[in-house]
Amino acid sequence: MFSAQTYQDRREILKKSVSNGILLFLGNIENPVNFEHNPYYFRQDSTYLYYFGIQEPRIAAIIDIDENKTIVFGDELSIDDIVWMGRQETLKEKSLKSGVQETQPYAELARYIVKAQTSGRKVHYLPPYQSSNKILLGDLLGIKIGELQPSVEMIRAIVKQRSIKEPQEIVQIEEAVNVSNEMHLLAMRLTQPGMKEYEIANAIQYLAANKECQMSYPPIVTINGGILHNHYRLNTMKDGDLFLNDSGAETAMGYAGDLTRTFPVGKTFTTKQKDMYEVVLNAFNQAQNLLKPGVRFKDIHLKAAQHLVEGLIDLGLMKGNPEDAVKNHAHTLFFQCGLGHMMGLDVHDMEDLGEQYIGYTEEEPKDTKTFGLKSLRLGKALKSGFVVTVEPGIYMIPELIDIWQAENRNADFINYDKVNEYRNFGGIRVEDDFLITDDNYRLLGNGLIKSVEDIENYRAEHLA
């Protein structure tokens, strides 16, 4: 946990940015795997972590703006619990560490809410993502789950606050990134032709676990990098394959890292792989250099797309004017997704609160229709204190190529004959995490090799 003062200060700021009513915070529960008493590992809700820092299942809290009160709700261990689970720090003690003086039994929460509602006060709450909290909110508020109406005022206030990372949060994020760096170096050392993909996934997870870190998301570790959300890990890796590793650690306090590297399963990139890799790496470097307060991330995304197009023109897969190609979304045959996203207590920071509030503004809402842009999680202007990922890529998706070619889509910009030579090429992505500073940006963590030369040298040192 951070200091009690930290949580108090955060709550004070939040209080001032919501006009009135009660702010309701629900923690997460231990989710059952195959029966109630066999749970997945516990992960506290990120907003709860941010304002209260208490890592315990089945607790809640309210900040009562009208009455200027903060209460943590939850049940202390009974003597029966202590017999089974041992003596532990009490909720009261944990709450004091969060600067909260008042705790009440969990059952009191319902009474508090009902009382507030009957006196006509507003109860603000956030969009629930775990089903248990959907049920709980419905019960607390006496309405159907389908009728829940999260408070936009509360969401906006929280997003505003959590978007700007405190220095102590940056320390946490860099810790996560540095563990992630080690995970990626380990993958580059271990990978050998003949191994299964899951062996790498397991090894990096083991490394992180020994540093008391969870995975911040299910790792993508695959020789089929062209498949964007690929969690199949049973392939045998062979010489000539490209291995894509998109994985990151989460610190014990809940902060995420998120990195991607693509490297050859054998000793070196083939010429074709190397050329394509350089295209992605150039787009990455160009995008990185554009990071700075005031610049719209959507514009950086489009610039990166243009650099990808220029590279693909050089390789003969595209043609025509790069700027026009991007305007016509021709690049989305190869780069179907977004350049990056916010990162913090969640790998897609605050995604549970709604992408339109995190990545966009009322004035410039998200383009939810256009292929490519509809997958861009962050579009708005950067601010000092934002933490973002930059992750351009090129992905060859046979099914998509066939659809486009059948329609002759963007034929002015795409050389389909050449593209088809690459249809089973797979995918390449390079991803790092950045802090937006007052002037421009700072790479988070100690840095991880990414040039062709560095990767090939590292692989040569470690290949059997």
Add this chain to the structure above:
Amino acid sequence: MFSAQTYQDRREILKKSVSNGILLFLGNIENPVNFEHNPYYFRQDSTYLYYFGIQEPRIAAIIDIDENKTIVFGDELSIDDIVWMGRQETLKEKSLKSGVQETQPYAELARYIVKAQTSGRKVHYLPPYQSSNKILLGDLLGIKIGELQPSVEMIRAIVKQRSIKEPQEIVQIEEAVNVSNEMHLLAMRLTQPGMKEYEIANAIQYLAANKECQMSYPPIVTINGGILHNHYRLNTMKDGDLFLNDSGAETAMGYAGDLTRTFPVGKTFTTKQKDMYEVVLNAFNQAQNLLKPGVRFKDIHLKAAQHLVEGLIDLGLMKGNPEDAVKNHAHTLFFQCGLGHMMGLDVHDMEDLGEQYIGYTEEEPKDTKTFGLKSLRLGKALKSGFVVTVEPGIYMIPELIDIWQAENRNADFINYDKVNEYRNFGGIRVEDDFLITDDNYRLLGNGLIKSVEDIENYRAEHLA
């Protein structure tokens, strides 16, 4: 998956043991960790696995007894999904492997249920444990979650069938037990004074993962074995401590192993530890020898308790007549829990369906009041084909000792002065998994060392 015939046969048997109506089976979803698109690993519901074998989130199935139809409900991948996730085996293909000819879109399930209900037909369903399925059931049936009434007829029929393991299931369980054996040997090799408990937990998890196994439950790896449900893993282990490792693997098909061993962190048991260990091991051996069809597991539990008492009398912690001590529940100061439980597709097999149906009968229901017996998951007579754990233990719980002593509880049987010398002793448990055969029992798996001599020799070979 097993053969299509297997699943067909299982469903045929089930169909014949429920009189009429529709049997509804809900698969599990991918549960979100901290936002909707960041899920925990997927685990299919065990009953769904048993009757359909399909490992895919957000599917359901019905067996319509009245109309003699079986349908799997779920959505095939759209071209959008294929772009992001790659081409995969279709639900239709998976269903055929399960012997089901008919698949329908997920949305059709609601229509099917409504239609059946409006024509007055009975819809049987099981108790939901995941909140998402509570919501889904409420929606499908048009009732409040609190008003759900799972079908006892369906539960009884399933419990009857799943309780008797098929030979091919035994093969799976033995695979799980053998991986679990390896996990335990690894723990015995790795453990060294100065290490943290979580390092052992991580190592055994890594070993299992490389054999494509999950943990069948969150491992208990602790130097405080007296705490029964201990998931704190940050202690540093030191010479003189006893290390309790309660952990098991789950095969890719979902079958569980569940083993416990207790061994010294240093090279050898202390005399005190050795004496206590022999008491537990003797109770274990005596209990094992009683396993056979027709014998009530509750009686074996009480016999094991009596052997524990006899040992504790020898050590001076208890006194009086052992049989009387057990009748008065005096052993529950040291052995607060049950001797074992059913095991199969769940480590506590079918616990989601209700303990009263799995472990007890209508004629001899569970004793839910008496301390000790209320924690015994299995009480009824054993049958050939059952798979059960046997896991006696002695646990020193300071909080419990203080309560009993303050009340002078069972003072005729307990030497509180002596007990207090052991108050910080911790705990010891020995656990193996057994198949009940026609004549008696068979230890599952290749066997794992458990005598003091074997453990000390193994430790001596591997200690730094």
